Amino acid sequence: MKLDIVTIFPDYFAPLDVSLLGKARQRGDVDAHVHDLRGWAHDRHRTVDDTPYGGGPGMVMKPEPWGEALDAIVPPGSSARLVVPTPSGRPFTQELAGAYAAEPWLVFACGRYEGIDARVIEDARSRMPVDEVSIGDYVLAGGESAVLVMVEAVTRLLPGVLGNAGSAADDSFAPGRMEALLEGPVYTKPPDWRGRPVPPVLMSGNHGAIARWRRDEALRRTAAIRPELIARNALDDADRRTLSE
């Protein structure tokens, strides 16, 4: 997968060089490049913002630098999808992460201030698919954190990125997964910590009992924290007994 990120804060993306994503980049599974938008701002002060037409608070990102940046990064006729984080975007979900993981090339536009001049999105839509996406119902100061979240959620789905550590297909919200339950509690050594033992079933070696216990814990946690997700699951009699306790 090819990733391009355009931002006025390129240092924000130093985390892309660590952890699993860093290894994926070293292996060549992910070809990621971060671009400083100010490279396409040609005045002495490298200006990227201006006052909003119609008045209102704050500043708006000028269209010219963005237009030149996207022209330079995405040549006409290439197969990039532009993803623009914005508070007013469609929700970014595990399903959308799965769809993005199948894309050959994603370009992320990180806005700041009150956002990017709307004509940049219009102009980009004339030559590539563009998604305006929000990572949640809270307000950030810019798109960079959202892009870090999306890049992590997408790249962990790429073959080989998670390694043997686990399979994204087991995630609670994995697309196509028959169920959407919140994960229950996990434990590791020592068997007793500060007088708190690990649930004995997990050390019983009885894999059927362990699977049942884990599902019961997931059902209980989901019913308590995200009851609306219960209906998305195919429950059997044992599940219903657990939920009725």
Ligand SMILES: N#Cc1c(-c2ccc3ccn(Cc4ccc(CN5CCOCC5)cc4)c3c2)n[nH]c1N
């Ligand atoms: N993804 C994501 C995000 C973002 C996000 C993403 C990208 C940018 C670029 C600039 N900002 C700052 C910003 C904050 C608030 C507003 C709304 N304004 C309406 C008029 O009154 C003032 C306020 C606009 C821009 C961004 C925020 N926030 N929350 C998410 N889930």
